[in-house]
Amino acid sequence: MTITDTPASTRSEASALDLGPATHLSCRECSATTELGPYYACLECFGPLEVAYDFGDVTREKIESGPISIWRYKDLLPVPRNVTEVPNTEPGFTPLLKADNLARELGMKALWVKNDAANPTHSFKDRVVAVALAAARELGFSVLACPSTGNLANAVAAAAARAGIRSFVFIPSNLEQQKIVTSAVYDTTLVAVDGNYDDVNRLASELAGQYEDWAFVNVNVRPYYAEGSKTLGFETAEQLGWRLPEQVVIPVASGAQLVKVDKAFRELTELGLVAGGGPAVFGAQASGCSPVAAAYKAGHDVVRPVRPDTVAKSLAIGNPADGPYVLDVTRRTGGAVEDVTDDDVIDGIRLLARTEGIFGETAAGVTVAVLAKLLREGKLDPDAETVIFNTGEGLKTLDAVTPVVGPAGTIAPTTEAFRALVPEAEN
Amino acid sequence: MTITDTPASTRSEASALDLGPATHLSCRECSATTELGPYYACLECFGPLEVAYDFGDVTREKIESGPISIWRYKDLLPVPRNVTEVPNTEPGFTPLLKADNLARELGMKALWVKNDAANPTHSFKDRVVAVALAAARELGFSVLACPSTGNLANAVAAAAARAGIRSFVFIPSNLEQQKIVTSAVYDTTLVAVDGNYDDVNRLASELAGQYEDWAFVNVNVRPYYAEGSKTLGFETAEQLGWRLPEQVVIPVASGAQLVKVDKAFRELTELGLVAGGGPAVFGAQASGCSPVAAAYKAGHDVVRPVRPDTVAKSLAIGNPADGPYVLDVTRRTGGAVEDVTDDDVIDGIRLLARTEGIFGETAAGVTVAVLAKLLREGKLDPDAETVIFNTGEGLKTLDAVTPVVGPAGTIAPTTEAFRALVPEAEN
Known part of the structure; x- marks a missing residue:
């Protein structure tokens, strides 16, 4: 399990590993290559490694005939070809819901919510863990x-x-x-x-x-793990009818999810599975932990670590590993990184629940609130097709809304008592 | 909105309602018919009303080309033909997971878990509410x-x-x-x-x-609402490759779910969408609220109400409306109704989580524990293909397991401290 310096081609030919279309690991900083293995840092420059592929022929039809899970995209992931034959939680292919009520409230034309709370343990982490586990077994x-x-x-x-x-x-x-x-x-x-x-x-x-x-x-096994987030991008495109949206808003913790979704869109485009250019990619952070937003606004290329203090604990990474890449992606695509206060986060959770019946965790509140803020500030086009990601379940962060929602009142079990409490109810 | 006594055929011709294949309501006790409408009790005998249909031509291909939700079965439900065009939570088509680990522990040959925690609000209730809402709007x-x-x-x-x-x-x-x-x-x-x-x-x-x-x-609107549970049966059959299992174990609260799943299996058989006979249907209750199990064991046709006292609160209906029909179905199909203690319920939750990575609510604990008990008592065939239903999410009933699960220990952040805590971990 040590990294050698033989050329990548030699290494992957020597390997008996089946990681599907993955051919080698590539340094995201210096592009040096490393053979497939349990490596995560470049020997040349200590930069992070990323999986590289030779995809061959991948068609819409082949994907559509696959299982209703992330494994329909197994030919685009670093996992063994028989991955579906081994027991796993079968995450993914979560609903992409048209959000007309929320769009109307925000003055938007076409908005969708990708709802990853439908995953087995109700967050997008099931995707990355499933890919990491499949690769780890093979390794x-x-x-x-x-x-x-x-x-x-x-x-x-x-x-x-x-x-x-x-x-x-x-x-x-x-x-x-x-x-x-x-x-x-x-x-x-x-x-x-x-x-x-x-x-x-x-x-x-x-x-x-x-x-x-x-x-x-x-x-x-982080290089394999991180690739799992690409499936959010693949699914979004397929569920839109093999099209890319014009704008996406994605919460930023380590930043890996945003970066990998952009990678997914580019892979689909290169494979000819979707047409046209990719969307403007927007990142969402809580102001109490917004090192990437701060760097974006200051025009910096590096991210200065912060000490997190926000209700959005699943996003509270003060030193985000993929922060610089988030800056690259958002700037390249014409997006932005924005942050919102904890009060905005609570309002965002409630707005999504009230308009669309989706109870997201605090990260979802961040995303919805950033969407609203970007619209208010004219940084996001209300007429362009937009997808936002709900990456987790409100049941896991109940404390955030417990102080602010509750019964209209408590009554005796009589119709008279009800009428007194809610006189405007029609009958 | 009053019930008339004109013949059903006249009523449905007179109606401009679009409730898909539904033609009228039929009394489950005396078979008297009533026109489609917001009626739930028979005018003749006060028995409960149920939806009756003329299904016409329904094919596997047509179903398979439908959406990944309960609406792929809209031609078998009392909902408007355009139901998918109206915003709804899009519940259903939840995973049917092969449960080889659990099967092995219980000495079974082939076991699946239908996991309804994947629904929008993480219980099977999203199904029945979606059907009720679609019908209610039309009404x-x-x-x-x-x-x-x-x-x-x-x-x-x-x-x-x-x-x-x-x-x-x-x-x-x-x-x-x-x-x-x-x-x-x-x-x-x-x-x-x-x-x-x-x-x-x-x-x-x-x-x-x-x-x-x-x-x-x-x-x-209970007659329409209850029909939503049929989709659990439809999905199970389709996900098994258009086959019926040989045994199913279903939790019993009002009993409507069990009765409707049996109805779904019979409808699929009558339509020629599946071959062969239906499964033996087993009902699962908590001993602290087991009026149907008690009636089953006593050989009674009626269910004597009880005052519920069990940790399985979602099953705590002391006077279950469909209790007598549960007795009919389980006896007709060669099943049974069994009950388990609250301690068994907690063990059942933990067994399912440990073996299959599925954290069900207390009702799931009841179902798993009843499955184990039926096997121990020789009432369920370990060699027959069996499906059990997880109808809700463990996150909603955390209190049930909080006293009995927790960390292995608390350590200082050093590898030495870890080795002292878990000496058997290999390296």
Whole structure:
């Protein structure tokens, strides 16, 4: 499992690995190539590695005849060709809902919500974990692990249970009881660590170096893991009838999701599966953790780390690994990165729920509120076809709205009492 | 909106209603017919009414070319032909997962889990509410309402929001804060009623008689509402490759779901869409609310009401409307009705999560535990193809497992501390 410096072509020919169309790993900074393996940092420059492919012939018809899950795109992912034959949580192909009510309120012409709360553990993390697990097995790992504060922990614990393999999930010891339960129920080995998420993350990196059978999904198999987010882009295009939207708004935590969705759109275009140019890509952050938005607004190419303080905990990454790439994508496509206050986040959750019957987590509130702010500021075209991503489930962040919603009142069980409470109800 | 006694044929010809293949309502007790309308009780005998159809030509191909939701079966449901053109939550076509790990633990040959937690508000109630709403609009109602203690409240509030119509949800005032939030967030008019669920239900029936624009989904449009559960049966058959399983285990609250799934299997058989006989149908109850299991075991045809006391609150209906029909179906098909203790329910939730990565609500724990009990007692064939239904999401009943799952331990952020906690971890 050490990185050699032989040419990529030699390496992939020498390999007996089946990772589908993946041919090698490529450094996102210096473009040096590395053979497929459990590598995540370039030996030349320590830059992040990314999967490179030779896709061959991929057609709409072949995709459409596949399963109703992310595996319909397996020919575009770094996973074994028989991936559907191994038990997995079968995430993806979540609904793309036309959001006419929300569009009307915001003065927009055509808006859709990609609703990833429909995934097995109700966040987009099921996608990336499923791809990471499939690649990890092929790479010879026998244990799945991660540091996490919530959605990722749920997804790893559930995916490992379904696959019948052992898992270890590392969390900060001060995590909410609710998030502990929703991981521990899958019988993962849950380890509470005295410290903050940075401490947990550092411990995970150290353990990844010592336990060589362990795949830490977001550490040593991260290049494969991150590719899973492409499926959000593939599905959006297919569900629009093999078209790309004109604008997309995507929440930014590490930034990997936004970058990979853009990559998906470009791959579909290059393969001739969709026509025309890609959308303007907009990033959404909470003001309490908005290092990428700050860099965007300041015109910087680098992202200065911050200490997160926001209700949107699933987006609270103060030092986002893909931050610079988010800046590249949003600037190249004519998008932007914007941020909103925690009050706006709560309003965003409620607006989406009230207009479309979708109860998203705090990250969804960020996305909806940023959409509204971009429209107010004239940075997003209200007449262009727009897709926003709801990446998680409101049931996991109930505390955010608990103080502000509730019953109209409490009454005795009589029709008279009801009429007194709601006199305007018609009969 | 009064029921007349003219023949059904005359009534449906006179009607301008488009409820798809539905032709009239038929009394489940005396078979007297009633025209399509907002009627739920037979004028002749006060028995419950049920929708009757003339299906015409329905093919597998036509269904398979439909949307990935319950609406692919619209030609088998009492809904307008243009139902997909009106904004709705698009529930259904949830995953049918092969459960090899669970099968192995239980000594079974072939087991599947139909996972309805993937629905928009994460329970099967999204199905019945979507059908009720579509029919209610066609019947001229302009407001959606229900009495509920949880899943139904979520589903009604979300469906009304998405459809852009007003809703009223009536709940007992002592309901858990969590269940209040998950309905109120959709901006429904939530009315807390001082009293138990029976009091709330009685108030709803009184209001249904006074507010003639209001469709109480489980009261005055119940015949249409209940038909929505057929889609669980349709999907199971299609997802098995247009075959029926040999055994199904279904949780029993009112009993309507079990009865309608059996009806779905019979309709598919009559239409020639599947071959062979239907499965043995087994009902699952919690011992703390098991009036149907008690009647089954005693050999009775009637169900004696009980006062519920169980952790499985979504199944806690002490006087189940469809109880006698559940007895009919289970006896006719060679099934049974069984019940399990609350401790068994918790074990069932954990078993399903640990083996398949599916975190079901307490009702799922009931179903899994009943499956295990039936196998132990030799009442269910371990070699026959079996499907069990997970009808809701564990995130909604966290309290049930919170006392019994948690971290392996809390450690300092060092690899040494980890090794001391989990010495058997390999490296």
